Amino acid sequence: MSEPLLDLQHVSRTFRIGGLILGTPLVAVDDVSLRVPAGRPMILSIVGESGSGKTTLARMILRLVAPTGGRVLLRGQDVTRLSGHRQLLAYRRTVQPVFQNPFESFSAHRTVDCYLFETAQGLRIARTRNEARSVVARAVASVGMTLEGVAGKYPHQFSGGELQRISVARALIPGPALLVADEPVGMIDASLRMNIVNAFVDLKQDVGVSIIYITHDLSTASYISDAVAIMFRGTIVEYGPAAAVLESPRHPYTQLLLESVPRIGAKWDDEVPAAGEERREYELSGCRFADRCPHVTPECRAERPADLALPDGRRVACIHHERIFGPVPHADELHRLERSD
Amino acid sequence: MLRAEDVKAYYETRRGPVRALDGVSIALHENEIVGIAGESGCGKSTLVKVLYDNVASPLRLVSGRAVLTRAADDTSVLAASGSIQDRWWRDISFVPQASMSVLNPVVRIGPHFRDSADAAFRQMGRGAFWARVREVLSGLRLGDDVLSAFPHQLSGGMRQRVVIALATFLDPRFILADEPTTALDVVTQKEILTLLVDVQRRMKNSLVIVSHDMAVHYQVTGRLAIMYAGKLVECGPTSGIFREPRHPYTRLLIGALPRIGQRGKLSGISGVPPSLLSPPAGCRFAGRCPNVMDRCRSEEPAVRSVGNRHVVACHLHEPVAEDDS
């Protein structure tokens, strides 16, 4: 029972781009370790740069892409080594995806309840139509909708937000322990966005589901997460309790990210640093943020910075974090910490 | 000036017309940045399609029109529904929603420029054409080497800059950008938006940004139009709208998302927008409005001026004279 629900151990994925033989390797995910404990549901957000490997990481957890290094363990079992129908079925009952575009998750020509029933029966959650009915009804109710309100309708008869809630409901049918939601609110406006993230919080608290929430929206990530991982060019540069990471960052990239969030009431006036060329930054041997970091020193370029574990439960991959952000606070001092610049 | 005049544009479906735009008027002037905001599915992209004269089945222009007026020769061009006229697209360029997928993955970047502007290529000649492309790329901080790259070799931010280069290199007077940064991280978003604003300042043309992110509008737009369920509900100077939003929907939209570190529960706007197949009588926001009155459910509010170039369609606001600025 002490086995974590999900344990990513030094997971990497290399793609070859521009042809298998002549192409150059691109390390989309590079030595990522993350853990979701069992028995203590949590929401873990993964935020970071476009193209930093978030989707690739999610796809490895979902068994849609195989890691080229490291291991993805679900309750202690390597997900790439599942064999036989029974193990696969058990896996799919434990981990469920929610994709970005709900209109792509549903077929346009079939009613959505038809799809929900199919999930229930396909995953052998229910044997009879009646059993399936109560399972589906319960899942739909847990996202604040009713089976009667959904039945007989086609995807285009719902708004994007409603349909996204239905795809969350679909994912809940097998009673999963883990939802992997890759940009579930990217296309959705503010008011419906709050509906969905509130549904996530309720699921965690009432149903005990853990959620990996991948997003570019730092405000909802801050609102719902227990822990946050910040990804940059394939690596996690900072990880820790959501309030610590998002309210007093200790990595210069996290700081840049937070300063770039558009805020109502405070206009941008500063110069925007130019992004480096993606390929070049992937190929840097030291810290990949070195070219853009205002605090860079030659040591930063010499070797990949190690993950430093801090007393407040955070890990940060910056050798200069104390020089830049001041001494490390103790966990109980955190709420009094002032942002240092 | 580019104007939509009382446009009704419906999608024909088997279950009847979806009234995506139901009597919308808006005017875009030279040298300004206008934002279009509103919920998913309220008709933002449809409005852009009409302004760009990209109306094709199942979308139908039921009534109203889009007009482009040139100050120089004082002629008007009418959008001829169904075809993008040569003249029209040279004056107006369009960055479509999900535009990063506009780039053909098996074609290098260079030919995209050539293919998107065949007429201009013939008119300008090879040398002048590529000189212009390079100039625009360097204004967007892209080197010539991107011309020989395939789209997948560029980062998301670079691809988006290429799309902006494609939309701006012929010096259009109007640039319509539909959700130009929605799929990007906030650092890249800030970079792209800053570049777009820069381009607009240099060219002194007019830029339309569609986004459901109110903070984006706060940062970059000078004037803001807010749509709800196929209607324009409020339009005015961005600063005025954020200082004193007049429509209850606008007010809720501004406050809907939490700030980072904000504690306590936020519930967004309860309820869902009405079906555009059979929109309700009266105000379309009535079903979710905290300030709803009896007449809101039966009588449709007219778009009225509340002064200072600011208009709103809400029964809470009585008309005032326009001259009180």
Ligand SMILES: Nc1ncnc2c1ncn2[C@@H]1O[C@H](COP(=O)(O)OP(=O)(O)OP(=O)(O)O)[C@@H](O)[C@H]1O
């Ligand atoms: N199948 C693939 N073949 C080659 N390269 C790939 C493949 N899938 C992803 N990549 C590359 O791997 C890197 C990481 O991509 P990924 O989609 O995981 O990023 P992301 O963090 O999800 O980005 P976004 O925020 O834009 O969704 C990118 O450079 C991408 O181009």
Ligand SMILES: Nc1ncnc2c1ncn2[C@@H]1O[C@H](COP(=O)(O)OP(=O)(O)OP(=O)(O)O)[C@@H](O)[C@H]1O
């Ligand atoms: N091809 C179509 N057929 C039928 N209905 C459509 C079609 N395209 C759009 N609609 C409907 O028209 C309405 C307006 O769509 P539009 O794409 O303009 O919305 P939007 O405001 O741009 O939304 P988003 O923020 O999600 O991009 C929506 O209700 C949508 O469901």
Ligand SMILES: [Mg+2]
């Ligand atoms: Mg992704």
Ligand SMILES: [Mg+2]
């Ligand atoms: Mg749209």
